[in-house]
Amino acid sequence: MTIEVDVTIKLKRGVADPEGESTKKALNLLGFRDVRSVKTAKTFRIEVKEEPEKGSDEEKVKQEVEEMCRKLLxxxxxxxYYIKMVKNPKS
Amino acid sequence: MTIEVDVTIKLKRGVADPEGESTKKALNLLGFRDVRSVKTAKTFRIEVKEEPEKGSDEEKVKQEVEEMCRKLLxxxxxxxYYIKMVKNPKS
Known part of the structure; x- marks a missing residue:
């Protein structure tokens, strides 16, 4: 069994988002003049092996993923960053 | 008034995701041995100006964003791609 976790990495408020800016300009040039702003974010869907014998549960996995964010992501x-457990892993 | 829309762009099943693969390997090397797979996705949060006088409502904005996906994103x-209206724009 595996647990799936979505980690969303967003730029902090005030940090420049050149990709979002370029996307906004491109959309405006394509005729979508109502677009006011575009902000980008990145999502990692992480599949973690569940180990019931080691007592790994959702809370523990969440803590582990939090550590992954601090150390690498x-x-x-x-x-x-925002961590969300995926309720229905098929989606 | 503006409407915010989240567009999530995922790789189709079967398409190689080298960034996800590298991230998985790096996590494993950092000691997170339970990580089975990592898949990446990109999210654009698009802020669209609402124009009540032109009769723009959620459905219309959604169609417009769908067109943006087809033409550019x-x-x-x-x-x-998945389009989701943001219920609470503060989040």
Whole structure:
């Protein structure tokens, strides 16, 4: 059995988002003049093996994923991150 | 008033995700041995100006965003996309 977790990495407020800016400009040029802003984010869907014998449950997995964010996935200077357990792993 | 829409761009099943693969390997090397797979996705949060005088409502905005995906944001050969209206724009 596996547990799936979605980690969303967003730029902190005030940090420049050149990709979002370019996307906004491109959309405006394509005729979508109502687009006011575009902000980008990155999502990692992480599949973690569940180990009932080691007593791994959702709370423990969440803590582990939080550690992954601190150690590798996010840069605390410019990123905020959000962790969400995926209820229905098929989606 | 503006409407916010989240567009999530995922790789289709079977399309190689080298960034996810590298992330998985890095996590394993960092000691997170329970990580089975990592898949990446990209999210655009698009802020669209609402124009009540032109009769723009959620349904219309959704159609417009769908067109943006087809024309610019997603590559139909390798991407699936999901459009979600943001209920609480503060989040």
């Amino acid at each position: 996010a840069n605390p200077v410019i990123h905020d | 997603a590559n139909p050969v390798i991407h699936d």
